[in-house]
Amino acid sequence: MSFSTITVGANAGRARSHNRQMVLDRVRQAGQIGRAEIARGSGLSTQAVSNIISDLLSDGLISEQGRKATTRGQPPVQYGLNPGGGYAVGIEIRPGAIFAALLDLCGTAVASLKHTMTATDLGDVTHAVVSARTAITAQARVSDAKLLGAGIVMPGPFGRTGLSGTGSEFSIFHDVSPTAWFADALHLPVVVENDANAAAVAERVAGVASGLNTFAFLYFGTGLGLGLMQDGRLATGGFGNAGEIGHIPVISNGQTVPLESALSRLSVQRHLAHVGIDVDSGDSLGALFARREPALMSWLAAAAEPLSNAIAVIENMFDPETVILGGAMPDAILDHLIGSVTLTDRSVSNRPGRTTARLLHGASGSMTGTLGAGALVLNRAFTPRIAAAS
Amino acid sequence: MSFSTITVGANAGRARSHNRQMVLDRVRQAGQIGRAEIARGSGLSTQAVSNIISDLLSDGLISEQGRKATTRGQPPVQYGLNPGGGYAVGIEIRPGAIFAALLDLCGTAVASLKHTMTATDLGDVTHAVVSARTAITAQARVSDAKLLGAGIVMPGPFGRTGLSGTGSEFSIFHDVSPTAWFADALHLPVVVENDANAAAVAERVAGVASGLNTFAFLYFGTGLGLGLMQDGRLATGGFGNAGEIGHIPVISNGQTVPLESALSRLSVQRHLAHVGIDVDSGDSLGALFARREPALMSWLAAAAEPLSNAIAVIENMFDPETVILGGAMPDAILDHLIGSVTLTDRSVSNRPGRTTARLLHGASGSMTGTLGAGALVLNRAFTPRIAAAS
DNA sequence: ATTGAATCATCAAGTAAGTTGAGTTAATCC
DNA sequence: GGATTAACTCAACTTACTTGATGATTCAAT
Numbered sequence: 001m002s003f004s005t006i007t008v009g010a011n012a013g014r015a016r017s018h019n020r021q022m023v024l025d026r027v028r029q030a031g032q033i034g035r036a037e038i039a040r041g042s043g044l045s046t047q048a049v050s051n052i053i054s055d056l057l058s059d060g061l062i063s064e065q066g067r068k069a070t071t072r073g074q075p076p077v078q079y080g081l082n083p084g085g086g087y088a089v090g091i092e093i094r095p096g097a098i099f100a101a102l103l104d105l106c107g108t109a110v111a112s113l114k115h116t117m118t119a120t121d122l123g124d125v126t127h128a129v130v131s132a133r134t135a136i137t138a139q140a141r142v143s144d145a146k147l148l149g150a151g152i153v154m155p156g157p158f159g160r161t162g163l164s165g166t167g168s169e170f171s172i173f174h175d176v177s178p179t180a181w182f183a184d185a186l187h188l189p190v191v192v193e194n195d196a197n198a199a200a201v202a203e204r205v206a207g208v209a210s211g212l213n214t215f216a217f218l219y220f221g222t223g224l225g226l227g228l229m230q231d232g233r234l235a236t237g238g239f240g241n242a243g244e245i246g247h248i249p250v251i252s253n254g255q256t257v258p259l260e261s262a263l264s265r266l267s268v269q270r271h272l273a274h275v276g277i278d279v280d281s282g283d284s285l286g287a288l289f290a291r292r293e294p295a296l297m298s299w300l301a302a303a304a305e306p307l308s309n310a311i312a313v314i315e316n317m318f319d320p321e322t323v324i325l326g327g328a329m330p331d332a333i334l335d336h337l338i339g340s341v342t343l344t345d346r347s348v349s350n351r352p353g354r355t356t357a358r359l360l361h362g363a364s365g366s367m368t369g370t371l372g373a374g375a376l377v378l379n380r381a382f383t384p385r386i387a388a389a390s
Numbered sequence: 391m392s393f394s395t396i397t398v399g400a401n402a403g404r405a406r407s408h409n410r411q412m413v414l415d416r417v418r419q420a421g422q423i424g425r426a427e428i429a430r431g432s433g434l435s436t437q438a439v440s441n442i443i444s445d446l447l448s449d450g451l452i453s454e455q456g457r458k459a460t461t462r463g464q465p466p467v468q469y470g471l472n473p474g475g476g477y478a479v480g481i482e483i484r485p486g487a488i489f490a491a492l493l494d495l496c497g498t499a500v501a502s503l504k505h506t507m508t509a510t511d512l513g514d515v516t517h518a519v520v521s522a523r524t525a526i527t528a529q530a531r532v533s534d535a536k537l538l539g540a541g542i543v544m545p546g547p548f549g550r551t552g553l554s555g556t557g558s559e560f561s562i563f564h565d566v567s568p569t570a571w572f573a574d575a576l577h578l579p580v581v582v583e584n585d586a587n588a589a590a591v592a593e594r595v596a597g598v599a600s601g602l603n604t605f606a607f608l609y610f611g612t613g614l615g616l617g618l619m620q621d622g623r624l625a626t627g628g629f630g631n632a633g634e635i636g637h638i639p640v641i642s643n644g645q646t647v648p649l650e651s652a653l654s655r656l657s658v659q660r661h662l663a664h665v666g667i668d669v670d671s672g673d674s675l676g677a678l679f680a681r682r683e684p685a686l687m688s689w690l691a692a693a694a695e696p697l698s699n700a701i702a703v704i705e706n707m708f709d710p711e712t713v714i715l716g717g718a719m720p721d722a723i724l725d726h727l728i729g730s731v732t733l734t735d736r737s738v739s740n741r742p743g744r745t746t747a748r749l750l751h752g753a754s755g756s757m758t759g760t761l762g763a764g765a766l767v768l769n770r771a772f773t774p775r776i777a778a779a780s
Numbered sequence: 781a782t783t784g785a786a787t788c789a790t791c792a793a794g795t796a797a798g799t800t801g802a803g804t805t806a807a808t809c810c
Numbered sequence: 811g812g813a814t815t816a817a818c819t820c821a822a823c824t825t826a827c828t829t830g831a832t833g834a835t836t837c838a839a840t
Contacts, residue, residue, distance in 0.1 A: 007774050009409045009434035011827050012796040015400035022397050036817055044399035048798050073816025074806040162740025214628035235620045237709025238604035241738040244706040249699045251641040309639045316634040317707065319627025348631040350552025384397050386776050401798050402825040426788055438827050463787025464835040
């Protein structure tokens, strides 16, 4: 939800922090890498990289990992991320519950918890978030000094928009900046995003999009969201609400309806309710799919075309390296949906020599929002920027 | 068409160039601005800004423009862009013709020319581009030393995609990098983009989007394109082909068809051909509209719904500050189309307190592609980046 | 009219961070 | 085992920004 980024001037201090973040990101992307290679790729001198690596080592963010065998010359010492060098708190606020996870520097969850919560007013939500943070760091015995920040994920859109009041977003933050509010309550740097954007970041930090800089994440939440990563940055639009793909018009049964009325968890729940199946209180979607419940299968069959069209829209408008599907849907159903998509030939994404599949299944499962919340913080720690968020 | 940007390290030299571009961009955005104000906004010391301003003055890029009246204290000396301080060559390559324009630093065209060209092979196109550059600088009596670079605009998509061979793109560059090719031929820094992206940049540099950092430009060319500006950078996707909105599926007469078959210059030409009107050889579209030709009016009526849906898709997927319409359509027809759009309330763009209209008419007219070509160069000159294009 | 507060601007010395170039270490090639 | 190659280190150097003192210009209050 950090709106437009303002470009600031470069001075020694900002160059230092930019370079340290850049080196850290190259280490993350490579897995293992040597100093000379970083220098070649970054345009810095080997001496500068050496100094930076030495800093990162003493900060505990990276570790030495042996020497790499090469053809000739002195074999380079390899460095990789040190998982325990820093942790990120991820908190997902949903109506009815708060989820929290603690991620190490590599994006692995070292602790997680769920806290049901009926209240929805600002004070209670804040209290729940603060105690979730305390509980999760205690659970993993991680000291506050090692916390890089907290990521908070809430359903969007943020602020007052034409989509406000449709039920999924948190209206308590209409008039308060959630970033400043939670930063104050948690005494930590805070990043706030919607679930789809967080999921996209999660896949890049520790998922199927590692190594990709431009991709889209189609997120099944209560509704349907889209996280857009462009050149390693989230494309959040002018006011933080890009990716509301659930509200684009599609045709269903001859009528123009919002996409998410044909393709979302809410949509399948309504469809099943017609035949008397209550997903929340009765069988789970996964169980219904396992026994090939006819009502579910007919919904899936009907969803294939809108989904295919959505993929075509994403591909042609955004030209991503791949489109990832994930979110609050059982893995088996997501796989079924992915299998049912007809990828059109008439797409910019139908390129010869592709190395990545056009459609991927997200790696983070149903916890993707919570993991994504933490991943937002890691992503920020890895993103070099001589720029400040407004 | 500059694909992913690689983040590079910051050193003194790159910091210097970053800061000079940043200051230049602040001067451009403000129109007139003083040194202390730049320092406050940029995080640099006033001394640093003073030194940079002094450099830009001696390079002739900016000029002193009096002192501003303030409430108290010494009134700040104001600086603004010096139009004659640098020029950008803009070249638009279309099937059948080459257009060229020379833009001053403020984005004003100081010369322009059109050169019809039947050939489409690489050698002839290159020759035409080179002689257009020579002719246009001679026409305006601008020395080569003052040229900042050349922008080249061609219809996309670039490279081999599922949309290749559909007629609008230039296949001569399937196996050659157009950027390197033209840079070599022109002995100038070169930026290559498609028409829609160039149009978006043109509106930001000298048009209705000045001051906006995140917006979309819906471009009527032969087909239909979309230029996406996110935080002052073009969102070009993973392979440079983002914005192919003409190929997203929409419903027309009960069939799923690509949007541009209902909404593009080609579409209106086909529609008119059914009643025996040949737009190219006979009356122009503008003349037909002036006399309210029934066939044209019925096409316009039919185009309103797909256009409205396209706007809804753009708004909800990108949350732009505004959507600009422009390109190869007569102004009167664009105005009519804008008037016929039904803006849905259920959009993230339906925010209270908007300061910009949701829909704007582009300022560059039908030359927008050519002007955009030059604007690409200006935009690059103004974009501070401690980053290198791959 | 004079003094004081506020703001812009400049000078000169200082500082932080990356660069440079010579020299060292460690492996492979022949 | 010497030549070659590449990674790495040390110390001096360079660059561009920062800092703090001082001056300039305007408005406002007495």
